[in-house]
Amino acid sequence: MRIDIITVLPELLKSPFEASILKRAIEANLVEVHFHNLRDYTTDNYKSVDDYQFGGGAGMVMMIEPIDKCISGLQAQRNYDEIIYMTPDGERLNQSIANQISLKENIIILCGHYKGVDQRVRDTFITREISIGDYVLSGGELGAAVLCDAVIRLIPGVLGNETSALTDSFQDNLLAPPIYTRPRDYKGMKVPEVLFSGNFGEIEKWREEQAYQRTKERRPDLLND
Numbered sequence: 718m719r720i721d722i723i724t725v726l727p728e729l730l731k732s733p734f735e736a737s738i739l740k741r742a743i744e745a746n747l748v749e750v751h752f753h754n755l756r757d758y759t760t761d762n763y764k765s766v767d768d769y770q771f772g773g774g775a776g777m778v779m780m781i782e783p784i785d786k787c788i789s790g791l792q793a794q795r796n797y798d799e800i801i802y803m804t805p806d807g808e809r810l811n812q813s814i815a816n817q818i819s820l821k822e823n824i825i826i827l828c829g830h831y832k833g834v835d836q837r838v839r840d841t842f843i844t845r846e847i848s849i850g851d852y853v854l855s856g857g858e859l860g861a862a863v864l865c866d867a868v869i870r871l872i873p874g875v876l877g878n879e880t881s882a883l884t885d886s887f888q889d890n891l892l893a894p895p896i897y898t899r900p901r902d903y904k905g906m907k908v909p910e911v912l913f914s915g916n917f918g919e920i921e922k923w924r925e926e927q928a929y930q931r932t933k934e935r936r937p938d939l940l941n942d
């Protein structure tokens with residue numbers, strides 16, 4: 718998979734890709750991540766990417782021209798399956814969306830700033846708009862990092878244990894069951910006996926029941942989906 722991220726603040730975005738699972742995925746060539754500084758696609762001495770809003774009103778708007786140059790330049794080199802704009806009014810990111818995007822080969826992620834991008838960018842280039850939640854961030858970079866992490870860990874080979882992502886919360890619309898490790902008894906707090914039974918059928922059944930109970934208590938909405 719190849720991910721091209723368009724941003725005015727590449728320095729804000731790089732560190733999540735320089736540690737742990739994302740770093741290893743890049744080193745293993747399971748994913749390529751490229752950062753494009755939008756200011757490199759400007760034409761004036763000030764490297765302006767934004768301008769005043771037509772009709773008046775507070776806040777600057779990101780101009781179409783540098784974004785057009787950047788996206789068109791990338792499209793001239795390869796086909797993109799999805800051009801995503803991070804925006805609070807997009808569809809709210811969930812596991813199903815992350816699953817879908819993890820199957821794509823080439824994607825572009827556009828990070829907004831200021832009041833956001835000129836509507837014509839969205840109308841012309843963007844194929845999908847994603848929000849990471851019902852709150853407003855200063856820029857799309859942290860959202861893009863969240864999206865990339867959720868997607869990259871699903872690419873086969875990225876997690877050491879192939880089944881691990883499938884047993885996480887939200888796959889199958891259930892939250893994950895409780896988990897335990899050593900010691901078996903810590904200050905009288907004991908690990909459920911069934912986990913030592915050696916009966917994998919029983920253990921699986923217990924985990925499913927626990928996952929169902931936890932989902933019912935904490936996120937009953939998932940059971941209705």
Ligand SMILES: C[S@@+](CC[C@H](N)C(=O)[O-])C[C@H]1O[C@@H](n2cnc3c(N)ncnc32)[C@H](O)[C@@H]1O
Pocket residue numbers: 802803804805806827828829830831832833834847848849850851852853854855856857858860
């Ligand atoms: C200050 S916000 C603009 C908010 C926009 N004027 C609005 O009210 O919907 C600047 C940029 O941050 C990013 N952003 C802010 N909140 C976000 C969210 N919840 N999910 C994804 N991106 C977000 C978007 O790229 C957005 O263009």
